[in-house]
Amino acid sequence: MHKNFKNIDKVIYGRGSFNQLDVLLSEKRAEHNRFFLFIVDHYFKGKELEKRLPVKPEDVLLFIDVNPEEPTTDQVDQIRDCILKKKGLPSGIVGIGGGSVMDIAKACSLMFTNEGSSSKYQGLNLIKKPGIYHLGVPTISGTGAECSMTAVLTGPEKKLGLKCDWTVFNQVILDPDLISSVPTDWWFYTGMDTFIHCVESENGKLNNAFSHAYAEQSLKLCRDVFINPGCGQNAANDEKLMIASMMGGLSLTYSEVGVCHALSYGLSKILGTRHCYANCLAFNHLEDYYPEGVREFRQMLVKHKIVLPQHLSRTWTEDQISQMASVAYNLTHMWLHAIGPDWKDKISHESIKNLFKRL
C-alpha cells in the first residue's frame, strides 16, 4: 500500500502576501459562531506585525509563549475548553508563528470538533471528525509543519502527532518578509531541521523518486542559505528558506526521518528541549550514521558562529538517559527507515544510551 497524502488545500506564496489574510478570512466569517481565533507567537506582541493582524472586535487573539517547552496536549485542551466555554465554535483558526504555533493551530482545529483530551488522539487516523477551517502563516521556516499531516504534541505518555487528512491546513500564506527578523540562532536551528530531515529522508529505506526530488532540491536551497557564497540572512535567502522548508516537509510525505529525530524526540520528551535545537544537539554527534551530512552541518555551524554546548550528558542522571533511550527506541518507524527491518539486531536500548552519552 502506497501512502495517500493530503495536500494543503490552498497556498499563497510571495513577499507581502500576508496582506491578503483579511480577504481570505472574510470569506469564512459566516461559519459557526462568527469569530476567528488567532494564535500568535508571543514574540510578535508589541511588534509591527501585531498592528497588521486583521483582528475584528468579535475575534479572539491569543499570544502564545512557545518557550521554553514543546506544545503539549494539555495546552491544546485548555485553549479549546476555554474558547468553547466563552464564545463557542470559531469560524476558524489562524496560526501565526513557527512550528510550535503551526502544530497548536492544527491540533486546536481538530480538537474543537473531537471530544475529550487531545492525548486520546495521538497517533494515525484516530481523529473521528473533520476539524474547523485553519490557516497557517509561518514566521520561522524549517520544520515543515506548514505542510505536514501531523500536529506534534507532547502528551502525558508520549510525544506523538495527531496525524490524519484533516490535520493539514486549509490555507497557508508563505510570505518571506515575515521570516526576515528571526534571531540568528533560531534561524539556524529551525533551518537545520529542514536540512536534517532531508538528510534523514535521503539516507533511509523509504526514499523514493518523489521524496528524493523534494529532498534534493530542499538541500540545494539549504546550502544556498547556510553555506554557499551569498549565504546568510537576506531577502533572497528568506525566499529560498521558505521553499526549502515546504519541500523538505513534502519530501517526508513519502519518506521518514531517522536516527537524529529519534534521539531528538527523547530529548524533548524527557527534558522539554525545543525540537529544532534538540535536532542540532543530536545531529552533531551522528557522524557514524550521516557522515556527509554531519560534515556539512559542522561547516554551517562554523560559518554562522553557532556554538553548541558540549558534555550535556554529564548533567543528566543515568535514569534520565535511560528514559530518553526508551522514548527513542520506541520510534520504530524511524529505525525501520534509517536502519532497515533488522534494526533490532543493530540498535539496542543500550546503544541508544551510548549515543545520548555522546551529547
Added chain:
Amino acid sequence: MHKNFKNIDKVIYGRGSFNQLDVLLSEKRAEHNRFFLFIVDHYFKGKELEKRLPVKPEDVLLFIDVNPEEPTTDQVDQIRDCILKKKGLPSGIVGIGGGSVMDIAKACSLMFTNEGSSSKYQGLNLIKKPGIYHLGVPTISGTGAECSMTAVLTGPEKKLGLKCDWTVFNQVILDPDLISSVPTDWWFYTGMDTFIHCVESENGKLNNAFSHAYAEQSLKLCRDVFINPGCGQNAANDEKLMIASMMGGLSLTYSEVGVCHALSYGLSKILGTRHCYANCLAFNHLEDYYPEGVREFRQMLVKHKIVLPQHLSRTWTEDQISQMASVAYNLTHMWLHAIGPDWKDKISHESIKNLFKRL
C-alpha cells in the same frame, strides 16, 4: 495580489499504486446516482490495463480516441449530455490517459454541475458551482495536466482553459508502471512539454523562488530522462519523468509559459495539431528567445532519433498563418511573462507570422 493556488486534494505515488483505485472509489460510490464514469484513452482498449479497471456493472466506461485533435468544448458537452440523459449524475469521474484525457475528465467534472456549453466557461473563474469528484491517473507524463488548475479545451472561438479551484483533481494516482509502454515518439513529445514549459517558466518576468525551485528540479529530472548518461525509457526514468511532470506543472502555478506555447496554441487552434507535438515543432525554431533551452532540446532530438518535419509552413496558406498569428498574439499573459510589459513594442502580428514561417 499573489496567486492563491489550489493543490490536488490527495496524491498517491508509487509503482503499483494503480491497484488502490478500487478502494479509493468505493469510498465515493454512495454519492449521487451511484455509478462512476471512466474516461480512458482508447490506446488501452484490449490491453492489459483494461482488465485491471475496477469497473462495476453500474459504471460507464468510455474509451476516447484523443487523436488526431485536441479536446474540444463540443466533445465535453456531448459526454455530459449523453451521460446525464441515460444515467443521471455520476458519483464521480475517473480519467485514465494523457493530458487530453486529464483535461476532458476535469472539464466533465465541472460541466456535470454547470449548465450550458463548456465554451461559456473558457477563462478564469467563470464556473459557478463545484464539479463532481474526479480522479486522475496519468498514463503519459509531461503536460502537468494532473496538477494544473486548468482544463484546456478548444472551443468555437478560442483554445483556452476552464480555470478555477474546482478544476483541480480531488485525487491523483501517480503509478510509474503505467507510463512504461508509451511509444517513444509520444514519450518524447510529452516529456518535452515539461522541459519546454520549465524553460519558459524560468525565462520570464513572473519567475520567483517558488516557480524556480520547481522548474529547476523538473529540468534536472528531464535531463536525467532525456540526455544524461542512463537516459531513455526505463523503470528509473519513468519514476523521474512522472515527478518531473508534476513539478513542471507546479512551477507554472507561480509562473507562466511563453513564446513557444503562444505559437503552439496557434498551431493547435487552426490546424488541430496535438499540443505537445506542436510545442516541439515551434520550440525547435525559437533559439532567439531560448538559446540554451533550444540547444539542449536539439541534443535530445538527436539522442532519441526524433526527426521533426521541416518547411511545414510552405504547405500553409497566408491566411492560415495569419490566423495562427492572431491566436498567438492574443495570448497576452504569455507575452507579458516572456517579453515584459513593453511586449507590444517588440512583438507584432507580423513578427509572429515570421516566426510561424520558420516552421
